[in-house]
Amino acid sequence: MNLKNLTKKLAKQLFEYKPEESYDFSINNNKDNKNQSIQLADNTVKYEKDRKNQTIYTSLTINKENIQSIFNTLINSDIIIRDFILNARGKQYSAFLLYIDGMVNVNAINDFVLESLMLRNKANTYDGKEERIIHETTTNNITVRKIKKFDLSEYIYNSLIPENSVKKCTKFEDIISGVNSGNCALFIDTINIAFDIDVKGFNQRSIEAPNNEVIIKGSQESFVENIRTNTSQIRRVINNENLIIENLTVGEISKTKCAICYMQNITNEDLVSEVKFRINNLSIDTLLSSGQLEQLIEDNSRFGIPQILSTERPDKCAKHLMQGRVVVLVNGTPYGLIMPATFVDYMSSPEDTNIKPIFSNFLKLLRFIALIITLLLPGGYVAITSFHQEILPTELLFSILAARQYVPFPIIVEIVTMELSFELIREAGLRVPSPVGPTIGIVGALILGEAAVNANIVSPILIIVVAITAISSFAIPDYSFSFHVRIYRFFFIVLGFMAGFLGLGFGIFAYILIMCSLKSFGVPYTVPYVPSSSTRGHGYLVSPIWKQDTRADYLGPKKEKSQDKISMKWKYENK
């Protein structure tokens, strides 16, 4: 290479323009642009709303253009518009079918919509008189005839669509809502009515055994994501025409279907109205789950204590419906919300009524002890070891002191570290793929615990305290209720460390105050004890089934008696 070329190459490398190689993308967050885009979005929303509110035109072309614009068919790949020629009474009409691919049952469309409309058959080729005489009377040689003129939409509705659920719609809004939920829409030239035909056919999960509310004696069915399957499950248990299932939609954009279920002859009307009032007055864009709805309609969300029961069991919902409560189901969520709920409900398991009272009461007492342990054991341990050592027998005190001898941290650091580690293991165990879950548990609980003790980071007695607390937290039947107890225990740890039993006393007092201040849809959280009401069959302990002859008076049911005073007539009345 000669010098000239070398110099040229060097100069080129030095002075030649090189485009930026690194790729940088950032969302424009400029305030002016933001305001502009917000205004644009607002205008678009308004325009969309106006367009949806429009009534259906007689011109098929205009309707089609409208639909294409609303659904953005040029870029939306799963919106299908199928044009065809409809045969009716020997005449032919242009028509199109609109549906979303993947949400409809294709066979139903082919066999019961397209075939009956397109193919020439006896029904659509019948060329009778256009005017039908409905009624005819002759008085004084004058014949009076009542004639019904031919109506194409009526004819199609009555004779050409052999589907069980077909609605006539006059507004685009109704049609769009139907199509979005899996129906298909039929538009026909010359008529200003479109048909919303129920041909839903998306794949859904089959009914399985409950995952989170496992019981031994009792139903093994749980809710699924489809709201209609869930309502049918409740109806199958209750078997009564007084079960009302009202449908509501929540969410400006998502239009999520919610079902409010209650027993017409049992549930207090004010309670039903209140539930409907709260759900109807939600101004949100999207509702994706029952958990979101729970947060939106509960009385007080300041303290994290749940006030609405959430269950995946249809039998539990049915049981509460029969007591006079309201159940709300949300489409897309395999959980039902039961309201109102009290402290006693959160400590009850669906199995309690399926086993003998003596067994269920034993379990309920165990659960109550578990609640106290979860809430107070770590805080109590800190309080006792820091301030009230005299409560411990001398031998136990010596063994605790000996175990803590080589631990360099103060007790608060030790226990908070361990409790946080446990929460970490629990969270990691939930999030990892299921085959790895047990491994996390083994690694966390056994290996780390053992290693931490051997390394003198924590004392063995503390491992026992944390383990008992963890096991107790699992014994609380309701997940949300258990969760709040897990959070509150950290406050008790801090209070116990700050002021021993005085701090714990403060915490217990504040906790009881909070519990007493809560109401769930007008029902105090601590009923039937405070304020006191009849506990016959509704107290913390389970009464024998023959004693459960009244419904809880705090629910204000229309029908107070749930069974005869003497329910076992075979035993007492025949003698």
Added chain:
Amino acid sequence: MNSIKLGNFEAIAIIVTITITHSILTLPKSIMVPVDSAALLNLIYVSILALFLSIIIYKLLNNFPGLDIIDISEFLGGKILQRIVGLLFLIYVLFVSSVLLRTFAHCLKIVYYPMTDLIFILAIFAVSIPISCTLSSETIFKANLIIIPVVLLGIVFLFIANTKYFNFENIYPLFGNGINATFIKGASNIFAFGGITVLYLLPPILKDKMQFKKVSILSTVLSSIYFILTIATILFMFSSVSFTNELMPLYSSVRYIEFGTFFQRLDSVFLLTWILAFFCYLGISFRFCTSIYKKITNIKSNKIISYPLTLLVLGLSLLPKDESITSFLEGTVYRYIFLIFSIGISLLILVLAYLKKKAKTIKE
């Protein structure tokens, strides 16, 4: 406060709470020292007097259904008397609360927190007051109804668990320091039933106004039973010489409870229940304080006033220089304030109001 509606149990629990709070401190000593071994006899006598007093209060208040003493004083002497009586009640409740707070905090310091500053203990109690006042109106009364049965069961347990240490000869001589000391001078021991003062403020907040009689009688009977159990435990366990030296005689009796070699010191658990009762007492006192304040000043919400009142009580409880002053305030001053204010002035107002009403009726 008038928006609150209490059931019978909640109302009874209020009066019992006040009795319990006094009894866990130096009150048993104040009752027992002047009458010595006749304490139990004196207490039965005083309980009968308290029952009569509560019936008289009920009878007088019954002439003005649904009105408390502050409303009645307005009827008697207009807005001025209403404000004076309201202020007197406010001062009475604040005084008793601050004295009890100081005494209890001091006892806790001696027993468990010798290294802790008194103000820290006082502050923990003080923090609970605004919490109970800012939550919904009936909350503190509901919480009290949950806590008080536990404390009552505790005292029954204490009595049963200590029976093996009882020396029943401690009740001799039966009349202690003499019949005069037991029944004439000893009548002033009625101050132990300080909770009766609440009866004057109860009628407007009762859910069922017709049950006021039941509430008055039952609360006094329950307080009497509680006191008899407490005094009997202390009297049967300690000789008169030893209980005069005890700061908290009831606490001293708890220390004797033991089951086998494992459960030897349950005093902390008892103290925990008493701490809860004391939190309830403060909450209830302040609920009444704020409502009285609201009534005499016509402020819209009584929640915000709980903060300055809390600071006031905290300041008042820090005022006594040493515990002898607190002890004097609790044992002697409180005794006479109760006799003058709760029995003397309050009853006089009710009697005069009754006479005015009668005269008005005759005139019409």
